[in-house]
Amino acid sequence: MATLQEQFNKEGFLILRGALDKEVINAIYREAREIFAVQIKRVTGQTVDIDDRDVFENAMFEFFEKDFDAFVNTGKTVQHSISLHRLGVSDQILDLLWQVGISQPVIGARPAMQFNSRFLSKGGSKHWKLDAHQDWRTGQGSLDSTVIWFPMVNAGEEIGALQVIPGSHTVGLLESSTSGYQGGITAALREEEFVQTEFEVGDLLIFSSFLVHRSGNNVTHNIRWSVQLRYNNLDEPTFIERGYPMAYLYKPETELVTPGFPTVEQLKSLYE
Ligand SMILES: O=C(O)CCC(=O)C(=O)O
Incomplete structure (x- = not known):
């Protein structure tokens, strides 16, 4: 019987059933919806029941249509939630990383959350589905850098769970139209190899x-809520040799987002 590490090394991925505590996932999913609900109320005037999936998600679509900027910013804010970050550094996740050989994990990029739906897209499929890609190109970290992906709702083919090419992690870094998330691998890939x-x-x-993967096709009316956690290995010799490159760039806005804000009165009334 192959160990987890042997299976991982051979296929480039593992699917671990029941590996995460459902309550932890539900808490992250709940916090995300609660954050969205505040802005849904502000933008659409609706007080939505976050547990009524269809009603809540229809309100998400309306929010997206009515205030795209606020939607994008709320989506980013959700990715800064405490519950999500707490999971990313939890013993459970670190233990898993150790099991696949990441001896000294370090965060490769902030945790990410996806709200995958064609109704949350302005640019056709290119904005809600990721083409075939290798995450290494965007992170450029350790050779053994590793991604953890999980949905917060049950997810199969219909709702567009990920599709992967087993064993593709050893074919090298493939030609790609981008190092970002729009675009993808331009080298020829065989459709039948995707699982x-x-x-x-x-x-x-x-x-x-390095595993080649892409978004599935969400043909449902629901949102596929999912999370990605990314790690590098501080012990990996080429990562050390290359000076621990950090290819994710976080930078501040150059202009004030809300010109004229805040007034002195607003500040005083906060602290008095
Ligand atoms: O969840 C998805 O649809 C795509 C996620 C993905 O491929 C990634 O973030 O690298």
């Missing part, structure tokens, strides 16, 4: 950042 993954809440996919 559709399927998950229940609590299952996760852990994969080498």
Whole structure:
């Protein structure tokens, strides 16, 4: 019987059933919806029940249509939630990384959350689905940099769970039209090599950042809520040799987002 590490090394990924505590996932999912609900109320005037999936998601679509900037910013804010970050550095996740050989994990990029739906897209499929890519190109970290992906709702083919090419983590860094997330691998890939993954809440996919993968096709009216956590290995010799490159750039806005804000009165009334 192959060990987890042997299977991971051979296929470039593992799907671990029931590896995550459902309550932890539900808390992250809940916090995300609660954050969105505040802005949905502000923008659409609706007080939505976050547990009524269809009603809540229709309100998400309306929010997206009515105030795109606020939607994008709320999406980013959700990715800064405490519950999500807490999971990213939890013993459970670190233990998993150790099991696949990441001896000294360090965060490769902030945790990310995706709200995958064609109704949350302005640019056709290119804005809600990722073409075939290798995450290493965007992170450029350790050779063994590793991604953990899991949905917060049950996710199979219909709702567009990830599709992966087993064993593709050793074919090298493939030619790509971009190092960002719009665009993808331009080298020829055989369609029949993609394998559709399927998950229940609590299952996760852990994969080498060289594994070729892409978004599935969400044909439902629901949002596929999912999370990605990315790690490098501080012990990996080429990462050390290359000076621990950090290819993710976080930078501040150059202009004030809300000109004229705040007034002195606003500040005083806050602290008095
Ligand atoms: O969740 C998805 O649809 C795509 C996520 C992905 O491929 C990535 O972030 O690298």
